Amino acid sequence: MYLEVSDVKKSYGEGGSYIQVLKGVSLQVKQGDMCVIQGTSGSGKSTLLNCIGGLDTIESGSIKVDGIEIAGMKADELSDYRRDYLGFIFQFYNLVPNLTVRENIQVCEYLTDQPLNMDELLEILGLTEHQNKFPAQLSGGQQQRCAIARALIKNPKLLLCDEPTGALDSKTSRDILILLEKINATYGTTMLIVTHNNSIKNMVDQVVIVKDGQIRKDYYNETKVPAAELEDL
Numbered sequence: 110m111y112l113e114v115s116d117v118k119k120s121y122g123e124g125g126s127y128i129q130v131l132k133g134v135s136l137q138v139k140q141g142d143m144c145v146i147q148g149t150s151g152s153g154k155s156t157l158l159n160c161i162g163g164l165d166t167i168e169s170g171s172i173k174v175d176g177i178e179i180a181g182m183k184a185d186e187l188s189d190y191r192r193d194y195l196g197f198i199f200q201f202y203n204l205v206p207n208l209t210v211r212e213n214i215q216v217c218e219y220l221t222d223q224p225l226n227m228d229e230l231l232e233i234l235g236l237t238e239h240q241n242k243f244p245a246q247l248s249g250g251q252q253q254r255c256a257i258a259r260a261l262i263k264n265p266k267l268l269l270c271d272e273p274t275g276a277l278d279s280k281t282s283r284d285i286l287i288l289l290e291k292i293n294a295t296y297g298t299t300m301l302i303v304t305h306n307n308s309i310k311n312m313v314d315q316v317v318i319v320k321d322g323q324i325r326k327d328y329y330n331e332t333k334v335p336a337a338e339l340e341d342l
């Protein structure tokens with residue numbers, strides 16, 4: 110298994126504001142699989158993703174990525190782990206406003222010795238003609254594609270997406286999902302996608318439902334539908 114999460118517990122606050130968010134979460138994802146994490150608001154999805162991404166620490170349990178234990182890593186080790194293994198895509202694009210599309214991506218290109226080819230990636234993402242524009246000159250979908258390019262340029266083995274289509278209309282959401290599908294097929298990138306969109310689960314390999322800090326369902330999707338054919342996006 111590429112990702113192995115075992116009995117992870119995590120809480121926030123103390124006294125009256127104490128809340129146990131992850132109550133012993135276990136989860137496994139195979140290399141190259143796309144996995145959707147769904148659940149009601151406040152169920153702990155983003156917390157789980159942040160813990161896997163080394164953006165937050167866990168209290169107990171284990172998180173192994175490619176056989177490497179990240180629970181208990183120090184801040185500098187976590188930072189190396191994020192640089193070497195991960196790409197992040199969030200609902201809000203987090204682009205640098207005074208850099209062009211190409212420069213925004215270049216900032217992340219320097220993080221690795223073996224980046225993907227910039228021009229090829231721009232082409233795949235439909236950004237070639239927009240590469241010299243600034244974020245404010247782009248549509249929401251173009252900004253998200255630029256954010257995806259930033260996450261992908263270093264060819265991460267694991268892509269963590271938190272509501273990647275949350276701010277997008279249905280057509281643009283589909284375009285972004287088709288891209289994620291293409292990237293998964295081209296580079297074999299393992300993907301975890303947190304989403305409220307109930308349709309996205311139909312295009313992925315594995316579906317995980319979180320409720321109240323616990324995994325309630327975890328199954329393989331035997332009848333995958335291409336993103337281009339998803340209904341009710």
Ligand SMILES: Nc1ncnc2c1ncn2[C@@H]1O[C@H](COP(=O)(O)OP(=O)(O)OP(=O)(O)O)[C@@H](O)[C@H]1O
Nearest residue numbers: 121122128130148149150151152153154155156157
């Ligand atoms: N840094 C924090 N400090 C205190 N409480 C937090 C913190 N982060 C998250 N929480 C709480 O943990 C619970 C789970 O939050 P989380 O963001 O993981 O849920 P979620 O399932 O991703 O929700 P949503 O679908 O609304 O984004 C919530 O009750 C939230 O208020």
